[in-house]
Amino acid sequence: MAEGNCAKCSRYLLIVFNFLFWVCGGGLLGIGLWLRFDNDIYKKLEDTVQLELDLPSDVIFPAAYALIAAGGFIFLTGFCGCCGAIRESFCMLGVYITCLIIVILAELAAGIYLAIQRADLEDMFHTHLLSEVRNYTIDNNSSMDYIQKQ
Numbered sequence: 001m002a003e004g005n006c007a008k009c010s011r012y013l014l015i016v017f018n019f020l021f022w023v024c025g026g027g028l029l030g031i032g033l034w035l036r037f038d039n040d041i042y043k044k045l046e047d048t049v050q051l052e053l054d055l056p057s058d059v060i061f062p063a064a065y066a067l068i069a070a071g072g073f074i075f076l077t078g079f080c081g082c083c084g085a086i087r088e089s090f091c092m093l094g095v096y097i098t099c100l101i102i103v104i105l106a107e108l109a110a111g112i113y114l115a116i117q118r119a120d121l122e123d124m125f126h127t128h129l130l131s132e133v134r135n136y137t138i139d140n141n142s143s144m145d146y147i148q149k150q
């Protein structure tokens with residue numbers, strides 16, 4: 001396939017960036033699998049989540065599954081983009097473009113949802129923030145005393 005300098009440059013940039021995405025996706029996938037299947041880290045995270053973050057320990061496994069799903073998707077997308085550009089495979093580049101279209105549509109759907117639910121989300125964050133500020137106490141903190149009186 002005959003290429004000009006700009007086409008070669010864009011091809012090499014596609015290879016480099018998708019290789020980085022592939023490595024990052026593999027990292028996320030590895031971290032998610034590690035969180036899901038290592039009992040020692042689960043016990044440490046359970047204590048941290050319950051005591052320091054004040055969250056139920058039920059969030060560890062869904063977070064691990066979310067990391068596995070996101071890492072697997074990014075891994076597949078980066079692999080298809082990188083190898084498709086190296087081998088000039090239309091099939092792999094087609095899968096890559098399909099994955100990118102899915103990401104764009106998901107972002108568009110999330111943006112529309114947030115625009116529709118904006119008022120409810122603002123109220124939820126406002127009430128949660130006010131309750132956290134009112135319940136936050138440190139001795140001899142005059143600025144917190146002023147905020148709590150408001």
